């Protein structure tokens with residue numbers, strides 16, 4: 359072939375290549391050295407480089423979802439020619455603090471942060487600020503989204519609904535409506551109202567035609583009773599708006615108020631160019647819909663259905679205005695956080711509402727010892743073992759992070775003599791609420807975290823001591839007792855009771871999964887009980903080859919009843 363022809367064709371080829379990939383190159387962003395010590399995989403690079411305007415990224419715990427969200431954030435900051443408003447939002451405060459700390463480890467982020475407006479916040483804080491500072495709402499009480507604050511908030515709302523219910527029962531209006539059952543308590547009404555708001559069922563028509571799924575099965579509601587409930591729903595909303603100096607919002611109102619403001623003013627200047635949502639499995643459908651509406655240019659959501667531990671109704675993408683295709687729905691599969699041995703154990707847990715994908719044939723970043731499950735006949739013995747272990751870690755690896763994941767109630771924690779008091783005498787032990795102020799990645803000696811599993815969504819620790827692995831706490835007996843109260847005792851012959859019980863069981867397995875998957879190097883699962891047999895029923899979720907125990911584990915073969 360003559361030389362000139364060959365050159366021309368090479369030039370042509372280059373031009374063709376250039377045109378074809380122009381769009382890609384334009385968006386290309388080098389991820390090298392962005393965050394010290396991280397070399398993203400091709401799969402991870404693909405989600406960071408994606409130019410989709412709506413992107414959902416799923417992946418198991420530790421697959422780098424939060425990290426890739428941070429990379430996307432930096433990419434958006436670097437590639438924008440004009441200053442951008444970017445929002446990073448999630449359900450709970452601790453993860454926001456952690457993300458801020460992680461981002462600040464990146465020189466690139468620090469360099470670029472002066473150029474753009476980057477907001478890292480929880481969903482409820484975000485909406486509260488928008489309503490108060492952009493939409494002229496008066497002072498709104500701040501809602502902290504942790505388990506005990508949610509419980510306090512619910513108790514308050516329940517009390518208000520009781521007032522509305524009593525007024526209704528004492529009024530003439532009651533004659534015009536189908537009576538409710540005794541089991542339709544204020545608590546039930548609160549759960550129903552929250553479910554309606556979370557799903558945007560705020561008109562009679564929408565509420566009447568909706569199947570009552572994604573909420574408890576008890577008590578039954580007949581078709582004829584729905585108008586009564588809707589009447590009470592409206593009465594409750596009016597009560598919240600008009601009976602106090604300042605209108606009151608419940609936790610499910612936030613999304614509806616924001617959506618309303620965005621409908622009135624679709625070009626509102628409080629919108630964001632880009633929105634990044636972490637742990638989106640914990641957000642309610644209307645909350646996600648409001649974030650979709652709040653984004654001007656793009657929205658990226660990352661999450662894992664196995665970690666959905668806050669109440670939430672399953673989402674239909676269409677209903678919340680997310681257009682999902684194969685390209686906009688991506689997955690991360692390799693685990694970078696935990697050892698193969700920890701994930702082998704955790705990923706054996708099966709859920710009724712999540713496809714069970716085996717993760718034990720994946721390639722893992724690191725290997726380690728099998729998790730240990732230990733029985734102690736007294737709390738003291740368990741405390742001594744934890745102290746001995748922590749001292750050993752401090753001697754050999756002083757810079758490692760340690761968390762003790764418990765299931766004490768708020769009340770129990772305030773009593774003297776919990777395990778925390780014993781540990782306090784030996785170490786600097788802090789609650790997770792101090793994560794933001796007391797924890798520094800760069801300091802050698804770190805405090806020991808004492809936390810429940812709900813507060814540490816998205817976080818990770820080198821050594822995890824999961825305690826309370828007994829029949830009272832996994833699954834939580836308190837939740838089962840509440841269910842029994844609703845039904846007036848255990849009702850195994852009632853199919854609704856069985857369904858509600860199974861749901862609690864499934865949710866509680868997710869709590870266990872979240873707790874186990876926080877561990878990077880070593881996972882110790884402990885419980886103190888007079889008899890070894892008082893171990894959690896969830897022991898049967900694990901494969902006996904995956905853990906080491908100080909009791910005869912053969913009797914707990916998986917799937918053996």
Ligand SMILES: Nc1ncnc2c1ncn2[C@@H]1O[C@H](COP(=O)(O)OP(=O)(O)OP(=O)(O)O)[C@@H](O)[C@H]1O
Nearest residue numbers: 396397398399419420421422423424425694695816
């Ligand atoms: N390519 C990589 N190389 C090295 N470390 C990585 C890589 N990707 C992720 N990691 C590390 O893996 C750990 C888990 O990442 P990350 O917290 O982003 O996971 P996640 O999927 O968000 O987990 P969770 O669902 O539990 O929130 C982090 O310590 C992160 O720095």
